[in-house]
Amino acid sequence: MYSKVVKMKILNAIQLKEVDQLTIAAQHISSLELMERASFALTQAIERDLKDVSGYSFAVLCGSGNNGGDGLAVARMLQDKGAAVQVYLLKASRYSDDNLQNQKKVHPDFIKSFEAGQPPEISKDAIILDCLFGAGLSRPLDESYRALIESINNHPNYILSADLPSGLQADVINAADAIVVKATKIYTFHSPKLAMLLPQHQEWVDKYEVIDIGLDPQAIRQQHVDHYYVTEQWASAKLKARNRFAHKGSFGHALLIGGSYGKIGAVRLSATAAARSGCGLVTVYIPGCGYTPFQASVPEIMVLTDSNNNHIANYPAIKPYTAIGVGIGMGQEGPTGTAFVKLMRSLTSDTRLVLDADALNLLATRQDLMANLPPNTILTPHPKELKRLIGEWTDDMEKIEKVQNFTSLHQVIIIVKGANTMTVLPNGGLYFNSTGNAGMATGGSGDVLTGIITSLLAQGYAAEDAAILAVFLHGAAGDAARKEWGEESLIASDLITSLGKAFQHLRSSRIF
């Protein structure tokens, strides 16, 4: 398309407006032409999704601003492609200039005006295109819009939103009772808006696609942000080339420490995921009871055992390994805790470390040990483990702020798992992941992630790249696994089997 921005910035509404203006100046186009471009790209995406729009009828609901202007332009383009289109235009005392220009380009017979308090009757057969409000929504919708938005949400056909689901404010926490369109799919311009990525807004955001509208790269570069969206382009650019002359020693040696009676499988998942993620050698350190099943089932992995049969009570020498993952299925038995403290005290500033599960729970009870963590240690808590580390939060914004404070205070990286998993760096930079699906909310999925991260770290990836790339690959493997098995039957082992596809896909989108 127009720009090749590999590190996608999540711009706020003010920044989008500014970039919009700078793009117009830099590319010598009018704002109407930019709207035409955005609308064309949106029409193309809709046409691609529906295969052919000519058999469909659309009800395009337009507001008074530029989101409504987009709607009017898309309505015209859909009509040109043979779709049956009716525009419903919200009555307003003022319309934006480009909105007015686009009103003139649609035949008046196809435009019906309506008041917010009197929602139009929309044919059940029509697909709704929601272009009432976009990034310009400056305050929550008031009660006078409730009937309209509810009538949209009760519509039996597809509901497609342009840029944002109308009613959702782009950059803030929206109240739980906010009046917001629940779209089947959102086509969002340039980058997802922050509000679309926050777990507490999940009721309003299901499927979305980012539509490139060719905003000026130089203008985007000027914008200061803390929030990024990890695209496939970024991930593929970060994937290291593998030297043809390499041998197994070239790709590092990962050590995974964990397991307890009944939870040896967790380490097996982690270790296999590490081996399937490019690591040259993988060793596990587990309680004695795991030795035979492990050796019998995964011949590629070396096994060291603790003198204790049921849980870990000691730690091996860590020197031979290029990265270490600790905590998977480990439990918090008394001797395990004591051994964990010893391990923490044996770390040096160049130890490359991932802490997961019970290692995080033990750390939460001994926060004095934070000082022993090497810089850029990666922590992978699930929500409960995160709360033990950083305390409670009242909303997602506060959660983000607390995680940022924690990572900068302790110079660590935290991966906050969930839909759009967030990786937060020591400098406060926050990366939202773009891959993965609900099928991955299954036991062992986190163990697989820890294995991938440890493997990438062991291979010499910079810690921040290892964290962000591992999260992307984990999600991409989940997406590949979903295609094969579906969300319901997806289990963590399927993620490992699908890792090859995720790597191959990324590798194939690299130029060299």
Ligand SMILES: NC(=O)C1=CN([C@@H]2O[C@H](COP(=O)(O)OP(=O)(O)OC[C@H]3O[C@@H](n4cnc5c(N)ncnc54)[C@H](OP(=O)(O)O)[C@@H]3O)[C@@H](O)[C@H]2O)[C@@H](O)CC1
């Ligand atoms: N950025 C880009 O690069 C590009 C952006 N493009 C498009 O522009 C869109 C942004 O357009 P926009 O700024 O005109 O705002 P929009 O969302 O249409 O709404 C504004 C209207 O709503 C009103 N209003 C606000 N809050 C309200 C409330 N609670 N209740 C009631 N009314 C409320 C507000 O009135 P006021 O605040 O003055 O009362 C104003 O009249 C963006 O989402 C994208 O679709 C593309 O065309 C091309 C490239």
Ligand SMILES: [K+]
């Ligand atoms: K909208």
